[in-house]
Amino acid sequence: MSAETSTHAHHVDTHAHGHDHHDHDHHHEPGFIRKYIFSEDHKTISKQFLITGIFWAIVGGLLSVLFRIQLGYPDADLTWMKPFLGKWISEEGQIVPEFYNALITMHGTILVFFVLTAGLSGTFSNFLIPLMIGARDMASGFLNMLSYWFFFLAGVIMFISFFLATGPASGGWTAYPPLNALHDASQGGVLGVDFWLVSMAVFIVSSLLGSLNYITTIINLRTKGMKMFRMPLPIWAFLLTAVIGVLSFPVLLSAAILLLFDRNLGTSFYLDAINLAGEPLANAGGSPILYQHLFWFLGHPEVYIIILPAMGMVSEILSVHSRKPIFGYTAMIYSLLAITVLSFIVWAHHMFMTGMNPFIGSIFVIFTLIIAVPSAIKVFNWLTTLWRGNIRLNPPMLFAIGFVSLFISGGLTGIFLGNSSIDIRLHDTYFVVAHFHLVMGVAAFFGMFAGVYHWFPKMFGRYMNQTLGYIHFWGTIAAAYLIFFPMHWEIALPRRYYTHSGFEAFSGFEQLNMFISTMAIISFALQLLFVFNFFYSIFFGRKVREMNPYGATTLEWTTPIRPGHGNWEGDIPEVHRWPYDYSKHGRDFIPQTEPLTQYEIEHGEHGDEHDSDIIKSEEHKG
Amino acid sequence: MEAAVSTTNAKELWSGGDSPFKVSYGKIMMWYFLISDTFTFAGLLISYGAIRSSQPKHDETNPLSWPDPNHVFNAGPGFHHAPLVFVTFMTFTLILSSVTMVRAVQEGHYMNRAGVLKWMALTILGGLVFVLSQAWEWTHLIHEGMTPSSNPFGAYSFGALFFLITGFHGFHVSVGVLLNSWAFIQTYRGVFDRRGHYEMIEKLGLYWHFVDLVWVYVFLAFYLF
Numbered sequence: 001m002s003a004e005t006s007t008h009a010h011h012v013d014t015h016a017h018g019h020d021h022h023d024h025d026h027h028h029e030p031g032f033i034r035k036y037i038f039s040e041d042h043k044t045i046s047k048q049f050l051i052t053g054i055f056w057a058i059v060g061g062l063l064s065v066l067f068r069i070q071l072g073y074p075d076a077d078l079t080w081m082k083p084f085l086g087k088w089i090s091e092e093g094q095i096v097p098e099f100y101n102a103l104i105t106m107h108g109t110i111l112v113f114f115v116l117t118a119g120l121s122g123t124f125s126n127f128l129i130p131l132m133i134g135a136r137d138m139a140s141g142f143l144n145m146l147s148y149w150f151f152f153l154a155g156v157i158m159f160i161s162f163f164l165a166t167g168p169a170s171g172g173w174t175a176y177p178p179l180n181a182l183h184d185a186s187q188g189g190v191l192g193v194d195f196w197l198v199s200m201a202v203f204i205v206s207s208l209l210g211s212l213n214y215i216t217t218i219i220n221l222r223t224k225g226m227k228m229f230r231m232p233l234p235i236w237a238f239l240l241t242a243v244i245g246v247l248s249f250p251v252l253l254s255a256a257i258l259l260l261f262d263r264n265l266g267t268s269f270y271l272d273a274i275n276l277a278g279e280p281l282a283n284a285g286g287s288p289i290l291y292q293h294l295f296w297f298l299g300h301p302e303v304y305i306i307i308l309p310a311m312g313m314v315s316e317i318l319s320v321h322s323r324k325p326i327f328g329y330t331a332m333i334y335s336l337l338a339i340t341v342l343s344f345i346v347w348a349h350h351m352f353m354t355g356m357n358p359f360i361g362s363i364f365v366i367f368t369l370i371i372a373v374p375s376a377i378k379v380f381n382w383l384t385t386l387w388r389g390n391i392r393l394n395p396p397m398l399f400a401i402g403f404v405s406l407f408i409s410g411g412l413t414g415i416f417l418g419n420s421s422i423d424i425r426l427h428d429t430y431f432v433v434a435h436f437h438l439v440m441g442v443a444a445f446f447g448m449f450a451g452v453y454h455w456f457p458k459m460f461g462r463y464m465n466q467t468l469g470y471i472h473f474w475g476t477i478a479a480a481y482l483i484f485f486p487m488h489w490e491i492a493l494p495r496r497y498y499t500h501s502g503f504e505a506f507s508g509f510e511q512l513n514m515f516i517s518t519m520a521i522i523s524f525a526l527q528l529l530f531v532f533n534f535f536y537s538i539f540f541g542r543k544v545r546e547m548n549p550y551g552a553t554t555l556e557w558t559t560p561i562r563p564g565h566g567n568w569e570g571d572i573p574e575v576h577r578w579p580y581d582y583s584k585h586g587r588d589f590i591p592q593t594e595p596l597t598q599y600e601i602e603h604g605e606h607g608d609e610h611d612s613d614i615i616k617s618e619e620h621k622g
Numbered sequence: 623m624e625a626a627v628s629t630t631n632a633k634e635l636w637s638g639g640d641s642p643f644k645v646s647y648g649k650i651m652m653w654y655f656l657i658s659d660t661f662t663f664a665g666l667l668i669s670y671g672a673i674r675s676s677q678p679k680h681d682e683t684n685p686l687s688w689p690d691p692n693h694v695f696n697a698g699p700g701f702h703h704a705p706l707v708f709v710t711f712m713t714f715t716l717i718l719s720s721v722t723m724v725r726a727v728q729e730g731h732y733m734n735r736a737g738v739l740k741w742m743a744l745t746i747l748g749g750l751v752f753v754l755s756q757a758w759e760w761t762h763l764i765h766e767g768m769t770p771s772s773n774p775f776g777a778y779s780f781g782a783l784f785f786l787i788t789g790f791h792g793f794h795v796s797v798g799v800l801l802n803s804w805a806f807i808q809t810y811r812g813v814f815d816r817r818g819h820y821e822m823i824e825k826l827g828l829y830w831h832f833v834d835l836v837w838v839y840v841f842l843a844f845y846l847f
Contacts, residue, residue: 134638139647212654216647224639246658254665258786266771267782269669282771284686285779290672294665575638 038149040141041565045148046127047459050452052152053119054531060110061524067103070095072517074499088167097498098187101170104496105188108173109158109196113203116306116444118151118210121245124309124451125214125238127459131556132232134223134573136566139216143209150206154199161195169196172496174295177270177288181262184276194263197256204249204256211242211249223555225575229333229604230592232554232579233326236333237312240340241305247344248301255294262286289354296347303440304343307407308336310447311378314400316579317454318382320552321397322389323588325580328381330604335374342371352420353427361420368418372411379408390583395469396454402477403446409481410439413488430490437487442480449473452534457549461562462541468533472526479523483516551589554579558593578603652825656832659794663836666790670783670843677777689776691845694768699758709845712755713837716795719748720834727827730820735809738823742806745830749799756792760785784844791840794833801826 030039039045069076079093088099095103126144130137138144161168170188171180179185180193218239222231261267262283270291271283319326326332348356348364382404391397413435416422426432449472456464490513493506500506500513548557555575559567573593580603581590596602635642643650678687691706698708722744729737763784767774773781805826814820 140651143651208655208658212651212658215654216650219643219650220641220645220647222638224637226638228636230638246654247661250658250660250662251665254662254669257666257790258669261770261782261786265782266769267786268771268778269673269782269786285677285777286673287676290669293672294669297665 038145040137040145042126042130042138042141042144043459043563045144046123048148049118049122049126049151050459052148052155053115053123054534056110056114056119056155057527058531060107060115061527063103063107063110065521065524066095067100067107068517068520070100070498071500072514072520074501098167098170100498101172101186101496102167102188102192105170105172106158106162106168109169111441112173112302112306113200114151114155114158116441116448117207117245117302118203120444120448121238121241121305121309122148122151122210123448124234124313124455125210125242127455128234128313128556129214129217129238130221131458131559131563131567132235132554133218133221133226134555134568134575135217135221136568136572138213139220140213144213147206147209147213150202150209154203154206157195157199157202161192161199164191164195166190166192168192174292174299175259176295177259177262177291178274181259181270181288182274182276182281183263194260197260197263200256201253204253207245207249211245214238214242215246223572223575229330230575230578233315233329233332233336234309234312236336237308237315240336241308244301244305244308244340244343248298248305251294252298255291255298258294259291289351289356292351292354293347296350297344299350300347301343303436304339306444307440307447308339310403310444310451311336313451313454314382314403314447315378315385316554317396317400317450318385318404319580319582320454320550321392321394321400322386323392323551323582324385324389325582325584325603326381327384327387328377329578329580331377332381335377338374339371342367342374346371349418349420349423352423358420365418365420369415372415372418375407375411379404379411394453395464395466395473396450398470398473399446399450399453402473403443403450405477406438406443406446406480409485410435410437410443414439426491428495430487430493430495433495434484434487434490438480438484442484446477449476449530454550455556456534456537456541457544458556458559458563460538460541461544462537463544464537464541465533468529472530472533475526475529476523479519479526482519483523486512487516548591553581553589553591555592558591646821648821648825649828652828656828659832663790663839666787667839667843670787673779673783677779680776685776686778687776689773689780691847694763694775694780695759695845697762706845708755708759709841712752712759713841715748715755716752716834716837719745719752720831722748723827723830727820727824730814730823733815733820735812735815738809738814738820739806742802742809742823746799746802746806749795749802749830753792753795753799756788756795760788787840788844791833791836794836798826798830798833802830 035041036044039048069078074094077093078089078095082089082093085099088096090096126138129135158168166187168188169175169180169192170186171193175193175196180189183190218231218235222228258267258269262270266282268283268286270288271281271286272288274281274283315326315332346364346368348360349368352361352364386401413431417426417432417435453464453469456462490509493500493509497506500509544561547559547561550557555573558573560569575592576595577590577592579592581592582588584590585600635644641647641650674688678684680690681687693705695709696703696705698704698711701707722741726738726741726745729741763781768781768784770782770785772778775781805822808814808822809820814822
């Protein structure tokens with residue numbers, strides 16, 4: 001009976017799809033609202049994610065500029081900001097401590113979730129999955145649209161919290177209890193944390209809807225011949241990112257629900273024996289460490305949700321612009337898989353200092369350090385892909401190489417931090433801040449920039465300005481290193497402090513902090529250059545005149561220059577080979593759609609092209 | 623020979639142009655959603671385990687020890703001093719509604735609209751009876767003084783965890799009842815007949831069985847241990 005059911009369902013599925021497109025061919029052009037606002041087309045949704053992500057990146061970046069002013073120029077007179085920020089600037093023209101806490105909290109939240117999760121994964125998974133695997137759209141356009149609008153709603157809730165009289169959440173982007181479980185423990189805790197939690201819950205729904213779609217689309221809708229091991233590496237990265245999201249975000253949901261209960265219904269899941277302002281509270285029986293376990297069960301996989309899409313896109317871009325096959329295609333896939341699995345069993349390395357059993361700590365140390373293996377495999381493969389390549393140093397390629405550089409620089413300090421004994425010294429210092437900003441903050445941004453520059457012609461049918469791209473790249477990589485490299489020397493400075501002045505132990509860092517803050521402001525200004533380039537080029541950029549401007553092998557370049565709904569006019573192309581046949585048999589590139597020649601052996605089947613030459617000569621003899 | 627044929631097929635299944643599991647996208651999505659939801663419930667139940675293990679075990683002399691479920695849940699509408707009888711009825715109803723769901727899915731395969739309507743109606747009824755029973759039990763316990771922040775039977779956390787986890791489960795059942803009712807109306811209007819298949823009933827069936835399965839764990843955690 002089950003066989004009957006399944007074939008039946010399958011028949012239905014293909015039928016439904018054929019029907020869908022049949023409908024579209026005959027329908028008149030959708031109206032403005034259906035086309036640009038409540039669109040179900042994956043390309044439009046992707047652009048919605050991207051532009052919303054850019055908005056949030058500007059907000060998040062601006063917040064960091066404000067708190068860097070406080071850290072680098074604590075005596076600066078900011079009275080001129082009073083018209084915009086009101087009571088968050090004191091009478092003396094200083095940033096108020098509560099506001100500083102809110103700034104760092106919202107900076108982290110916005111960049112981690114809204115920019116580098118939704119803005120990165122939402123943009124490129126949506127844009128590239130159907131185009132690269134040869135599908136007309138996502139499996140469910142409707143749920144895809146909902147995914148964006150839930151993200152939008154989460155953003156609206158978070159944005160409103162900025163305008164609360166008591167300010168937005170200010171207890172750190174991790175929202176640890178007990179600080180964040182009590183209404184009266186901080187100003188941001190009065191109402192801001194409730195907004196934060198509700199916004200996060202809505203965001204989790206958005207992420208879930210998106211991820212379910214990405215996974216299902218990749219499993220079900222690959223075009224004929226698109227085997228799993230013929231998929232371009234970004235698709236593998238998006239698939240595994242989505243799997244991580246589906247398994248880790250729900251645990252954050254549980255954590256958030258428990259925290260909401262503690263805050264508003266008088267429960268004590270995370271609270272035990274607490275005094276607030278000298279008065280003992282009634283709460284008993286909970287544990288704040290429980291929250292940390294639940295939070296980091298998402299929180300650590302989250303950093304791979306951020307970095308895997310960047311890794312995938314960088315692999316693709318390095319190969320295309322080196323005119324060489326990616327080195328170690330299969331190893332790249334297995335290392336992605338290894339990172340995915342390991343990402344779930346290392347969360348407690350964020351909690352070495354909670355008083356956990358050192359034996360448990362040592363287990364998490366081992367798993368954490370093992371992640372260095374697949375990460376190193378990837379780095380070596382990127383470098384060997386570049387090796388003796390015919391490199392085009394255009395902006396996407398520069399950002400891809402910059403990604404590799406930043407990932408190495410930031411990754412090395414991860415080995416220090418992964419050791420529980422060294423972590424005693426490094427915990428909660430600026431060394432940690434420098435580490436994770438390089439390895440998952442700036443690196444992921446570079447992956448995103450590489451992706452935007454590379455696929456902009458496919459998205460908008462125009463090129464971005466190259467000169468501005470070069471200025472953007474060189475300025476940003478210089479600023480990023482000038483910010484975060486010296487920051488490693490601030491190993492004696494605790495993070496999250498409003499001010500370091502007045503402490504004997506922290507003296508001597510004023511100049512360094514001033515330098516870092518200056519670089520941060522310059523870096524922010526350079527990003528505005530990118531934003532200008534992006535929006536200017538959408539309308540006035542140089543037009544794309546050829547279907548495949550990079551000479552790339554993948555399917556997105558077989559669509560029309562401005563693909564309409566359904567992506568391909570006529571039939572979806574079939575795939576006959578892996579996506580990295582560059583500089584093979586004396587040809588610059590061979591598209592995935594081109595069948596293997598009679599004597600050609602596919603990559604990974606029975607060896608390399610050398611073998612096929614032997615077979616060829618033997619065939620001639622025969 | 624046959625084995626060889628089936629392995630080639632297995633390989634070809636993943637070669638694109640086709641669903642490798644021969645399953646529609648909606649069902650795959652439902653499965654992945656259920657895996658995801660499992661993690662949400664697991665997060666809550668693991669929190670239950672962590673908090674419970676930090677509390678004193680049941681002890682008649684310690685008013686803050688973990689309460690005895692036979693003592694807490696010993697009433698039903700119109701009767702007292704009957705430990706776990708009412709929850710047994712609730713559990714039985716929910717499991718029975720899973721059985722009727724299976725029959726609804728089966729009638730869907732036969733494209734028998736009347737059959738689907740009949741068994742869906744019974745499933746919806748079972749779900750409703752469960753949710754209403756839970757509402758009665760909550761009201762009763764709140765009258766006895768058990769709330770998320772207080773618990774006359776023992777450890778405070780018991781009440782908090784009980785209302786949180788049974789509430790989250792009850793929310794799932796309520797959503798299921800709403801979805802099933804929607805599907806009932808669609809069936810009645812002949813939407814699935816015109817579509818040529820009753821896969822929607824199957825997808826809702828997956829969800830319904832999942833909610834049932836989760837109840838088994840919730841039941842174990844609060845009523846049996």
